[in-house]
Amino acid sequence: MALQDVCGFLDTLDDTGPCTYPPNEMGYMWRTASEFDRDSAFHFLFPPQQCSRKNRVPTLFSSTFSSLSPHQQPFQLSHGTTTLGFIFQDGVIAAADTRASCKGLICCPTSQKIMPIHSHLVVNTSGSGADCMLWERILTREMRLYQLRHRKRLSINGAAKLLSMMLHPFKGTNVCVAATLCGWDGEETRETLNSCMEIAEVKEAVEQDTGVSTISDSALSSVKMASVNEQEILKDAYALNPAVSDQNTKNVLSFGGRSGPRVCYVCSDGLQLKGEIISVGSGSPYAYAVLDDGWRWGMTVDEAVALAREAVFRATHWDAYSGNNVDLFHITAHGWRRRDREDLKEEYYRERERKRKKIKEREKERQKREGDELGEGDIYSVHCG
Amino acid sequence: MEYLIGIQGPDFVLVAADNVAASSIIQMKHDYDKMFKLSEKILLLCVGEAGDTVQFAEYIQKNVQLYKMRNGYELSPAAAANFTRKNLADYLRSRTPYHVNLLLAGYDEADGPGLYYMDYLSALAKAPFAAHGYGAFLTLSILDRYYRPGDSALSLIRLNKRFILNLPSFTVRLIDKDGIHDMEKLPRVSFPSLSSSDR
DSSP: HHHHHHGGGGGGOOOOOOOOOOOOOOOSOOOOOOOOOSSSSTTOOOOOOOOOGGOOOOOOOHHHHSSSTOOOSSSOOOOOEEEEEEEEEEEEOOOOOOOOOTTEEETTOOOOEEEEEETTTTEEEEEEEHHHHHHHHHHHHHHHHHHHHSSSSOOHHHHHHHHHHHHHBBBBBBEEEEEEEEEEEEEOOOOHHHHHHHHHHHHHHHHHHHHHOOOHHHHHHHHHHHHHHHHHHHHHHHHTTTTOHHHHHHHHHSTTTOEEEEEEETTTSOOOESSEEEEEEEEETHHHHHHHOOOOOEEEEEEEEHHHHHHHHHHHHTTTTOSSSEEEEEEETTEEOOOEEEEEEHHHHHHHHHHHHHOOOOOOOOHHHHHHHHHHHHHHHHHHO | OOOEEEEOOEEEEEEEEOHHHHEEEEEEESOOEEEEETTTTTEEEEESSSHHHHHHHHHHHHHHHHHHHHHHHHHOHHHHHHHHHHHHHHHHHHHSSEEEEEEEEEEEEEEEEEEEOOOOOOEEEEOOOEESSHHHHHHHHHHHHOTTTOOHHHHHHHHHHTTOOSOOEEEEEEEEETTTEEEBBOOOOSOOOOGGGGO
């Protein structure tokens, strides 16, 4: 940043306060809060000040307008996508379409809107693509740092709060991120640990056969990391009470009753919601209609997957900014699993085929009924004739 | 679209808030709680711009709790209201003003019940009854007409039930000398009517 120093570029950006900013790897442009040191857990980035700030007296209306949505539309259509996430008795389903649009052009028909953050958390993103990519990476970094510092994973609600706090300084700027965090809270229990080992064996077998990995690598690495902790905890548990049963160890190791599926919505304008069904984007009203109708807590995995696929399909049918394929993730206590990407074109043709068959059947039934009526009601035909 | 109401009685305060968390045209949540518990006998009801409400209310909440931790006793409702107003005013002419409308309701051992109305320009007023939102236009005049300072809790709750608007449901809470009590969640009442015999 030698040119900045020579030009005195930064002098115009200084705030009225006397605090000096320590140089960080991004240069002086990104201020850090002066009261926090760089190694603190809350080393967030702040947006750079506008040049004209010093001379402009902020009036009430100019500052309020800056915090309003920049789009000035009757309702927001800026998130051209359909993403959804919901919880049920066997975990979380996260589904999204794959169309990335820019006004009227489909920039990419095969974009990936669901990103895994760690073994038990995926995030559905909508909004501006660049912002989403950046904030996903920042969130992944912060989650990993938390895990390394505290030797346990941050809860989904905690991650939502963290993301919300990190996005808050950018409120009023054009950052547009609407993320749905879908994941499973809680430490791995001994039972899940064993199943993870089984999954690992299965994965290796599958990989040898097909060369395709279906299960997250991070799940395996977290299993390895957890296994060290697990052994220590197990040792302590057994030392305390050698006769402890499997059930007891499971309770000791699990997250104190706070484990379970979670889905959380975080928006760059500050809205943060926890719920059971969340859908975001221009296609979300259509998806909500299908989800509200079919959702039950006690669904099976197949029913849930079918519901999610149906919801995204209907949304892509009606919404111009959603389409192409559907991505589906299923997160349980063992981690996330990804289903193959499905082309919705096939679904559309299958539906058309089904409708055609139904029409044919109805036609046949009608003819049969008319045939019967003609046979029975001869007197009527005489009258009418 | 959001709605808050508070009514002060002789030895209690009754507050209600709607339960909708909306994002443009979609109701994302039907059971969203807009009341923040500042202390055992103080509630802060907060509506306004999406992220600002939670940020500001939690900031005030944590600071009030910090006061208690540092000094060993709780802030009174009047002090909490003035603290909130000061913060809102300080942020008003900064780079990040908070666009929130608040009702602060509390019970003080010495002063009795208190209801404080605050708007986004950090105007503070202690009032016997107050409301925020579009519903306020309709209910404030009814309150003017029918409110009497000595009303008992029961008649005021009935009053509350009568003119709840066409929003799906409301959380209702009562603060008196024993703390904060949850009343039943009110479902939708489409045609509010107010006849003298019901009072």
